[in-house]
Amino acid sequence: MTGSGDQQSLFFDPEAVPSKPPGQLPVDMRVLITVKAAPNPSQSYGETVCVAGIRIDEPQVSWVRLYPINFRALADDKQFRKYDVVRLRARPSSKDPRPESFRPDLGTVRTEERLKAWPARRRFVVDLVNKSMCQVLQDVRDGRQDAVASLAAIRPRQVDKVVIKPHLGWNRDEQAKIDAYMQQQTLDETGPRTALKAPAFRGWYRYRCQAPDCRGHEQGIYDWEFVALQWRLRRDGHSDAEIEAELRTKFEKMMCGTDRDTIFYVGNQQKHRQTFMVLGVFYPPC
Numbered sequence: 001m002t003g004s005g006d007q008q009s010l011f012f013d014p015e016a017v018p019s020k021p022p023g024q025l026p027v028d029m030r031v032l033i034t035v036k037a038a039p040n041p042s043q044s045y046g047e048t049v050c051v052a053g054i055r056i057d058e059p060q061v062s063w064v065r066l067y068p069i070n071f072r073a074l075a076d077d078k079q080f081r082k083y084d085v086v087r088l089r090a091r092p093s094s095k096d097p098r099p100e101s102f103r104p105d106l107g108t109v110r111t112e113e114r115l116k117a118w119p120a121r122r123r124f125v126v127d128l129v130n131k132s133m134c135q136v137l138q139d140v141r142d143g144r145q146d147a148v149a150s151l152a153a154i155r156p157r158q159v160d161k162v163v164i165k166p167h168l169g170w171n172r173d174e175q176a177k178i179d180a181y182m183q184q185q186t187l188d189e190t191g192p193r194t195a196l197k198a199p200a201f202r203g204w205y206r207y208r209c210q211a212p213d214c215r216g217h218e219q220g221i222y223d224w225e226f227v228a229l230q231w232r233l234r235r236d237g238h239s240d241a242e243i244e245a246e247l248r249t250k251f252e253k254m255m256c257g258t259d260r261d262t263i264f265y266v267g268n269q270q271k272h273r274q275t276f277m278v279l280g281v282f283y284p285p286c
């Protein structure tokens, strides 16, 4: 995790924040999907997923957040995976002033290819690595919400640990959304609606960033894989203790091992701008 042999593009400013086009006009974009966050309860869709990626159709790469995406309703051929390159049309989000936020037109999503190898992905990711998490937070404190980064790539100096605690279930707000969704069954639906279940565990990364005076960060893990791994292990009959151990093995020992050049994809909450979460991890071998 010491390595930083990044060869960023000449004249490229990783701290530059994309500016949205004026109005709500749709934009055609090509995006390397890097983030698929854990599903969240939603009143309209049952669950929504925040997807983010790197726009690679412009001279400078930049972050884009695509929301809402209802993965349950996406037809199979439009279900995309991390590190797929997709083409789609999206409009600047009218409800979310953060500069990277767009509302995708899901009917236009076409998957072009999948970048299988770390080096092919790395070429786009390194251009977006920020100086430090401390600096990103400072910018949020100093700037307007529509002008500062709400997505970033952070190379931790030291990952202290993954904190894992039992998930205490959905909060009242989240449960109310699930209940409302369950009561709205429409006639054209083929099967009964199912309620989004809370996973067994929640997790947080405790780490220090590259700022010399960093006093440490603790950020919730909202990576789809953190939840998917739990469901997979549960289905295979593993106990809670085994699931917890496996989460630690994968998210701490493997992804943040000394043989990996670990980079966190982080994003903030629209309503709590200073609360950043780890939405995914980039962990190529050093």
Ligand SMILES: [Zn+2]
Pocket: 132, 133, 134, 135, 208, 209, 210, 211, 214, 215, 216, 217
């Ligand atoms: Zn820091």
